[in-house]
Amino acid sequence: MKELLTLNNFSCGYKNGFSINGISFSLIEGTFTGIIGPNGSGKTTLFRGISGDLPVRSGSVLFEDRDLSLLTLREKAQKIAIVSQFTETTHITVEEYVLMGRMPYRKPFQFFDKAEDIDIAHHYMQLTNTYRLRDKSMAELSGGEQQMASIASALCQNPALLLLDEPTSHLDITHQVKFMNLMQKLNDELKLSVIMIVHDLTLAAEYCDYLIMMKNGRIHRKGSPENVLTYENIEHVYDTVVVVKINPVSGKPVVFPVSERRLRELNIP
């Protein structure tokens, strides 16, 4: 099995501000990885470091054994697709927006979409249930629909690695599960590697093979959901009392919050 992405003692950050430091991990092709950690712990900063949006301060990011900073923009866009949190206000149609994902494959002076590009865009729109919205303006869609359209556009890049920044934040439980099942399907069938920032620890445990738990700009723990999502780790990183049980069907950890009132009633400090 091939190593897809390797970070060695990587650091990056903002001018005179927050930085992430000493980040090291290695992902095998086809891994479904979750990045977890409290607000402000550096998850998005890590994504911006991996994508090359923030310059490397020290260490390295290797993609298929090549220094990522040496790849051209076009090469990078054919390897890595990023879906960030956003509220799209552009007035282009969903179909036009999704087709923009084919840009890295356009030839110089190619002004029209090829039939092959349109077929690929329709395929991913159908998979993400956005085909029915194809003639609508992006600005008219709900937050969840926009998220699905941006995933369709990212998939059109035909990437080896998909970076998703809280993709389920606008989705209800049905759509969260549908979305995670779709990612799992793409991961199984296309061997698409996924790195996803997830706030819902139970969802992360259920779907991810590997978890990276951030605290104050550093990795606190990394490994399987069973090893990372212990109540000790969660309480330490999130400073919140939780109960962790095992899902009787999947065998994965499930994280339950406990209210302060209940803790007082039980005399738990």
Ligand SMILES: Nc1ncnc2c1ncn2[C@@H]1O[C@H](COP(=O)(O)OP(=O)(O)OP(=O)(O)O)[C@@H](O)[C@H]1O
């Ligand atoms: N453009 C920026 N310039 C300076 N500081 C920033 C910038 N963006 C984020 N930060 C700071 O970096 C820190 C880490 O932010 P980051 O977005 O990486 O956290 P996060 O773990 O993704 O948080 P959340 O779960 O709330 O999305 C925060 O303290 C934030 O204020």
